[in-house]
Amino acid sequence: MQRGNPLGGLVYSTAWSGNNNSFTQVIEWHNFMGGDAFCFKACDPSRPNAASFCQHIYDRIGCAYNAPNNAQNGTFEACAGENQDFPGIYTLNGAVLTYTQPPEALGVITALPYEPRVPASSDCVPFESTELFAALATVTPSGSAAPASQTLSASGSSAAGTRGGSSGTGTGSAPNANQTADNGGNILMSGLVSLTGVMFSALFLS
Template identity: 40%
Template sequence: MDVINGTNVDGTLLQVWGCEIPAAVNQQFEYTAYGDNHLAWSTTGKCVDLPGGNMTNGTQIQVWDCNGAEDGNNQIWDTGYMYNATPTTSEPNQSGHNACGTTSSQTSTCQTLWMNDADDFCLWAPPKTGTIGDTERDEVAWCTKGGHGTRLIPDGTLTGVHFVRTPDYVQVTGVGDFTKINVAAGDGGGELDPHGADSYGNPIGGLVYGNTFSPNLQYHEWTNFISDGLFCMRACTGPNARENCQHVYDEMGCYWNMPANYDAGYYESCEGDNDLPMGVYGTSTWSQGVSPTPSAHPVASSSSCTSFASITSAPTAGAQGRLSSGARRSRHVPGKGFW
């Protein structure tokens, strides 16, 4: 990638050019840290910019002042991997692996997770018995369906599952006995996300994919809480992905971060509206630890639900049924731990 003639002017287009070694200044770019996520033209104050945010085929990219008039989502660039070309590991000091193949194993150390539907999703959980706080860097993927190269969630683990697709994210919530996937008995749980304090993620190198919005899409923003008896997982896309998948409210648990249906004894997949972004109340944003603590947002409406008799590692489509349009259960059952 090359800035045409090295011209340091807003609106200068980029091109491909033979790589110059050592790199000429017009070919020197660096990816900035999480929270900024810009592709910066080194030492110039310019960033790679998509004019007008235009996603039409053939739109040419340009350089523009970083955080300048053309900024917004026009300068946010996520890096990632094709689902079928994941590396062995994606971060330094990763305990597991991302190139997982398709063979399930209860000793798998796969750290690539999928979220597709109520009968095809995964959760992060310990590779061996431990608390989430002690094992958050090393969690592995446990899935309801084979074919992902992960561990399988044992039949009887999940006692309630509620999946919802909204315009901007997919979410699954529910209850169960997660000591069966190595969460220590009595553990109040914790939060997992792709960033962590060092931007390597919890677990380190954890990747998330799904087929809801497009085939084999990598989700760059996601958040997951799990304890010994309760879980919630959300994977976000679109321009508001960060707001919808906030990871700074790690002490607030599932009910506050992801108000939803957590009823035991029900297994369903629904369409729904977006929840209000966690922590945002009108024009104000609450910071964790500041008193008073605001209430959770109301549960967003959902409809067009498909019910399942149960969710097992080999679910059968014949067990499905339809709930009436507009049906929504939103009662919260008491969870364990601080949730």
């Protein structure tokens, strides 16, 4: 019944409908929060490999491994890009391998067997922060006289064309966790937060 993972964690987007008034439930997505960056990725549910592109089981290694990109600190930009490798999947000496995240009981992860491949990006369009914040919608809950607004910086690290994903959320941080922006549309999360215009694959700053 697509009630979200975690329950109630619902994402809707107009990114693939071509109509700002036509929302599609994005059942494949992930969100990672770190100490100095966060990333949000929503994947086209109609495309193959959606669950693999937005894999959400690697919650301890953060944005750098789940949504690698060419983001620069202090820069707001929207870019076209190629698809990343599936999170946790890497090639070493010609062999395709899968990383298995150790349980938290074993302590802090201090080393990984691979560095993620950063997908190429192009056609980047810079934005001033004032432009981005002005585009955020204000949501007024029913039964409340005062408007309730929420600021959201989100990321969509999937390339133009094929997109993927798996519903879920996770937390974590990793070295080089900055994220690049990507293209997108309106996103409505859990019926409370809406993001209009560019869907950012990071950040801080996609």
